[in-house]
Amino acid sequence: MTEDRRRAIWAIYVWCRRTDELVDGPNASNMNNSVLDRWEERLEQIFEGRPYDMFDAALTDTVFKFPIDIKPFKDMIEGMRMDIKKSRYENFQELYLYCYYVAGTVGLMSVPVMGIDPKYSHGSIDNIYNAAVLLGIGNQLTNILRDVGEDAIRGRVYLPQDELAQFGLSDTDVFARKVNDRWREFMREQITRARFYFNQAEEGALKLNEASRWPVWASMLLYRKILDEIEENDYDNLTKRAYVGRTKKILMLPWALARATSFSNLVLQ
Numbered sequence: 254m255t256e257d258r259r260r261a262i263w264a265i266y267v268w269c270r271r272t273d274e275l276v277d278g279p280n281a282s283n284m285n286n287s288v289l290d291r292w293e294e295r296l297e298q299i300f301e302g303r304p305y306d307m308f309d310a311a312l313t314d315t316v317f318k319f320p321i322d323i324k325p326f327k328d329m330i331e332g333m334r335m336d337i338k339k340s341r342y343e344n345f346q347e348l349y350l351y352c353y354y355v356a357g358t359v360g361l362m363s364v365p366v367m368g369i370d371p372k373y374s375h376g377s378i379d380n381i382y383n384a385a386v387l388l389g390i391g392n393q394l395t396n397i398l399r400d401v402g403e404d405a406i407r408g409r410v411y412l413p414q415d416e417l418a419q420f421g422l423s424d425t426d427v428f429a430r431k432v433n434d435r436w437r438e439f440m441r442e443q444i445t446r447a448r449f450y451f452n453q454a455e456e457g458a459l460k461l462n463e464a465s466r467w468p469v470w471a472s473m474l475l476y477r478k479i480l481d482e483i484e485e486n487d488y489d490n491l492t493k494r495a496y497v498g499r500t501k502k503i504l505m506l507p508w509a510l511a512r513a514t515s516f517s518n519l520v521l522q
């Protein structure tokens with residue numbers, strides 16, 4: 254990406270990381286709704302040009318340089334409110350909303366920085382924003398599937414309760430950390446759904462500004478690879494954390510470049 258885009262993505266990343274740390278970080282035990290209310294006030298000040306500290310200032314600089322809306326940032330804070338209130342999701346509809354709040358929003362924050370290919374910027378750009386949300390959802394679903402074991406230690410189960418029940422499973426099976434055939438079947442379905450979201454995002458990813466496409470394709474391929482690793486671990490995401498090694502990651506970069514460039518665009522069309 255260009256230098257100014259890189260800096261902007263960094264500023265967004267830092268804000269999201271700090272937001273997440275409020276709930277997941279070392280001070281999480283002091284977390285309550287008034288901390289989040291204060292964080293939201295600070296967010297408004299960032300957008301009004303009155304940042305509180307130097308990391309906030311990096312985001313103020315970003316939102317003055319790029320046409321970024323405050324809504325996805327507020328929605329992410331809403332996701333944190335949801336995370337402190339809830340530790341179970343009854344069905345996929347509830348989980349989808351959570352995934353939108355904590356990850357789909359990142360897609361919406363990123364598109365104005367990454368830019369849209371001039372070929373597509375005159376028509377409707379809603380489908381590109383939709384694709385960005387879908388990629389965020391795919392990432393978050395993958396993250397949830399990778400971290401089932403770790404989340405269980407924190408007393409959290411992000412898998413839809415009704416779908417667990419359809420496979421004759423419940424929280425007890427998650428906490429028992431036993432991988433059996435029912436669990437494997439259930440995981441197969443969950444992985445298929447995560448892949449569906451990545452597939453849906455691909456077309457929009459090809460409509461981003463050319464300079465931004467490679468990093469997006471690279472991250473998309475790498476995140477998808479986590480799903481392959483869960484399969485390779487024979488669906489044991491209860492005692493193992495699926496991990497993509499450094500060599501595999503590096504080897505995927507040229508492939509991501511090929512998928513992201515206009516050459517592959519021509520071939521694929």
Ligand SMILES: CC(C)=CCC/C(C)=C/CC/C(C)=C/CC/C(C)=C/COP(=O)(O)OP(=O)(O)O
Pocket residue numbers: 355356357359360361363364381382384385386388389392393394396454457458461469
């Ligand atoms: C496809 C189009 C049109 C645009 C791209 C839009 C983008 C960049 C979408 C990606 C959004 C994204 C990066 C969402 C974050 C999702 C996520 C699961 C983050 C993981 O956070 P952690 O849980 O901290 O991950 P680690 O545990 O791996 O550190």
